[in-house]
Amino acid sequence: MPQCATAALPRDGSRGQVSAAAAAGAFPRRVKVVEVGPRDGLQNEKNIVPTPVKINLINMLAETGLQVIEATSFVSPKWVPQMADHTEVMQGINKLPGISYPVLTPNLKGFQAAVAAGAKEVSIFGAASELFTKKNINCSIEESLERFDEVMTAAKAASIPVRGYVSCVLGCPYEGKISAAKVAEVSKKMYSMGCYEISLGDTIGIGTPGSMKEMLTAVMKEVPVGALAVHCHDTYGQALANILVALQMGVSVVDASVAGLGGCPYAQGASGNVATEDLVYMLNGLGIHTGVDLQKLMDTGTYICNALNRRTNSKVSQASCRL
Amino acid sequence: MGTVPSALKHCLSYQHLLKEQLWIGEPGAPPPAAPHPGQESQASGLPEYIKIVEVGPRDGLQNEKVIVPTDIKIELINRLSKTGLPAIEVTSFVSSKWVPQMADHKEVMRGIERQPGVQYPVLTPNLQGFHSAIAAGATEVSVFGAASESFSKMNINCSIEESIEKFEEVAKSARNMNIPVRGYVSCALGCPYEGNIVPAKVAEVSKRLYSMGCYEISLGDTIGVGTPGSMRRMLEAVMKEIPLSALAVHCHDTYGQALANILTAIQMGVTVVDSSVAGLGGCPYAKGATGNVATEDVIYMLNGLGVNTVDETQRPN
Numbered sequence: 001m002p003q004c005a006t007a008a009l010p011r012d013g014s015r016g017q018v019s020a021a022a023a024a025g026a027f028p029r030r031v032k033v034v035e036v037g038p039r040d041g042l043q044n045e046k047n048i049v050p051t052p053v054k055i056n057l058i059n060m061l062a063e064t065g066l067q068v069i070e071a072t073s074f075v076s077p078k079w080v081p082q083m084a085d086h087t088e089v090m091q092g093i094n095k096l097p098g099i100s101y102p103v104l105t106p107n108l109k110g111f112q113a114a115v116a117a118g119a120k121e122v123s124i125f126g127a128a129s130e131l132f133t134k135k136n137i138n139c140s141i142e143e144s145l146e147r148f149d150e151v152m153t154a155a156k157a158a159s160i161p162v163r164g165y166v167s168c169v170l171g172c173p174y175e176g177k178i179s180a181a182k183v184a185e186v187s188k189k190m191y192s193m194g195c196y197e198i199s200l201g202d203t204i205g206i207g208t209p210g211s212m213k214e215m216l217t218a219v220m221k222e223v224p225v226g227a228l229a230v231h232c233h234d235t236y237g238q239a240l241a242n243i244l245v246a247l248q249m250g251v252s253v254v255d256a257s258v259a260g261l262g263g264c265p266y267a268q269g270a271s272g273n274v275a276t277e278d279l280v281y282m283l284n285g286l287g288i289h290t291g292v293d294l295q296k297l298m299d300t301g302t303y304i305c306n307a308l309n310r311r312t313n314s315k316v317s318q319a320s321c322r323l
Numbered sequence: 324m325g326t327v328p329s330a331l332k333h334c335l336s337y338q339h340l341l342k343e344q345l346w347i348g349e350p351g352a353p354p355p356a357a358p359h360p361g362q363e364s365q366a367s368g369l370p371e372y373i374k375i376v377e378v379g380p381r382d383g384l385q386n387e388k389v390i391v392p393t394d395i396k397i398e399l400i401n402r403l404s405k406t407g408l409p410a411i412e413v414t415s416f417v418s419s420k421w422v423p424q425m426a427d428h429k430e431v432m433r434g435i436e437r438q439p440g441v442q443y444p445v446l447t448p449n450l451q452g453f454h455s456a457i458a459a460g461a462t463e464v465s466v467f468g469a470a471s472e473s474f475s476k477m478n479i480n481c482s483i484e485e486s487i488e489k490f491e492e493v494a495k496s497a498r499n500m501n502i503p504v505r506g507y508v509s510c511a512l513g514c515p516y517e518g519n520i521v522p523a524k525v526a527e528v529s530k531r532l533y534s535m536g537c538y539e540i541s542l543g544d545t546i547g548v549g550t551p552g553s554m555r556r557m558l559e560a561v562m563k564e565i566p567l568s569a570l571a572v573h574c575h576d577t578y579g580q581a582l583a584n585i586l587t588a589i590q591m592g593v594t595v596v597d598s599s600v601a602g603l604g605g606c607p608y609a610k611g612a613t614g615n616v617a618t619e620d621v622i623y624m625l626n627g628l629g630v631n632t633v634d635e636t637q638r639p640n
Contacts, residue, residue, distance in 0.1 A: 173335060175335075176335050207627070208623065208627020208628060209586055209624065209628055210629055211627055236620065237620040237623070237624075238582065238620075238623065238627070240579060240580065240582060240583040241582040241585075241586045243583075244586055244587070275579070278578065278580075281550065281579070281580065282550050282580055282583055284550070285550020285551065285580070314579070315578050315579030315613060316578045318609075318612050318613070319547070319578050319606070319609040319612035319613075320609075
């Protein structure tokens with residue numbers, strides 16, 4: 001095999017030029033990467049990960065420059081066994097200043113347990129699909145938002161910021177097509193309830209730059225773009241292209257999962273979350289600032305994949321030349 | 324995502340989802356007339372039609388470890404011919420000493436069933452290969468340049484200038500016989516030996532190939548290191564020398580960037596995209612890494628964008 005030019009990652013020599021282009025308004029100058037590997041990623045991995053490994057993972061991620069790391073989910077272990085150790089994880093991680101460690105809280109009980117365990121930020125999950133909400137949490141969208149009202153009230157009283165997720169924004173595994181207007185409606189409700197940010201999730205990865213653009217156009221009429229994030233799944237290989245379009249429209253917060261952890265429960269054998277490494281690689285190439293050290297991120301991906309005894313889903317990791 | 328539901332068996336099948344979302348219905352069925360979620364490509368500033376050049380049987384198989392029997396290669400090409408793809412790269416008339424996978428080039432060329440309206444280019448690295456290709460029935464050929472001196476030296480053991488001279492011989496003979504020639508420029512966004520490649524060099528080599536008579540220049544991100552940033556800069560430089568309609572992009576997905584890079588290219592007006600069915604062909608420069616972008620994934624994206632990939636005037640019956 002031929003000798004590669006460098007053992008490290010290829011470096012884009014003219015980042016300065018691209019930064020100028022980014023500054024000119026083509027792309028945001030900075031993007032906040034929300035790392036969802038320890039929660040969304042692990043939740044969809046078959047193998048149960050021991051608590052110390054989860055804690056190690058989060059601590060390693062905190063050293064990469066990531067500003068937001070979704071740590072765990074305060075949901076009943078009956079439903080999500082992988083997250084049964086939520087309290088231990090929350091209490092065990094080494095929280096670095098300047099880094100946010102949001103946790104999922106599906107209801108008031110979960111919220112209270114989260115705060116007791118030291119959580120300083122929480123997330124709630126809505127959906128743009130009635131059928132998905134019914135199958136997932138056995139109620140209507142309206143009823144789910146009423147449940148979250150309790151969480152919002154308690155969070156406001158405790159000065160705890162709340163992030164809102166909207167699932168199925170580009171398609172639903174039960175309903176199929178989802179109207180952009182419905183996504184906008186649910187997003188608006190959650191934003192009005194007090195969520196500081198709305199993460200729009202292509203839950204089954206079925207979206208394309210076309211549907212992403214259409215959906216964002218509708219949502220941006222109701223929620224300021226500065227409060228929007230995209231959470232793209234790579235199930236159909238479209239994630240980075242979809243993210244690119246979102247960036248072009250002004251979105252500056254992107255969710256991703258180290259090593260692309262987390263398969264898709266709706267499509268057997270398919271991939272799920274977009275890999276943080278691949279996202280950061282693209283953002284670097286665009287001259288967009290993320291603050292993330294890609295090499296450290298890749299090392300973290302290697303760590304968790306070894307612990308899970310699985311291959312990485314990150315193409316950047318797969319490609320990295322090891323001399 | 325929230326809690327994992329137990330009622331997965333009630334999920335819509337992927338066929339249903341795709342049919343509903345992306346016009347993927349009966350083979351040969353036209354897309355519905357009603358407005359589509361992907362929006363009219365014209366309104367979004369994208370080309371109406373993108374020509375896909377299927378390189379699986381050549382570039383794909385060439386980089387697969389397992390030697391594929393001739394009859395399977397022929398069957399592959401015959402099946403691809405029925406999908407509506409307008410161009411399928413069949414094989415390479417290169418010495419079997421260098422590329423054993425392509426040793427059966429003559430048999431494959433003679434064995435395939437050609438669909439009317441579909442192009443079947445073959446690689447011809449030199450005049451000898453060109454004559455051999457014509458004798459076997461080829462009606463279009465391709466030549467491979469590179470934007471990197473080191474790559475050219477390591478790959479074909481000569482400088483870029485020397486390789487251009489060889490291609491000029493091919494181009495001259497091709498012109499005399501009315502055979503179209505497609506030019507490839509490798510390492511357009513980076514080289515496994517030199518690293519960074521300046522866009523001006525890509526533009527220079529592209530211009531040489533275009534001037535000698537290549538009707539189309541396919542710009543290859545050979546090791547897939549490019550990103551939308553470097554793709555844009557490279558295309559801006561090349562577009563100063565070559566008309567947009569004569570440009571194609573050949574992206575590798577080694578770093579997962581291919582679709583984002585292709586999207587950037589088509590946003591800039593490029594209308595020809597190379598890809599490989601099933602993403603055949605790994606990367607010889609990065610062990611275990613992927614190579615070509617998968618045709619299925621490209622078409623999925625283009626369908627979602629409302630961009631046509633079937634030339635209506637050439638739709639197979």
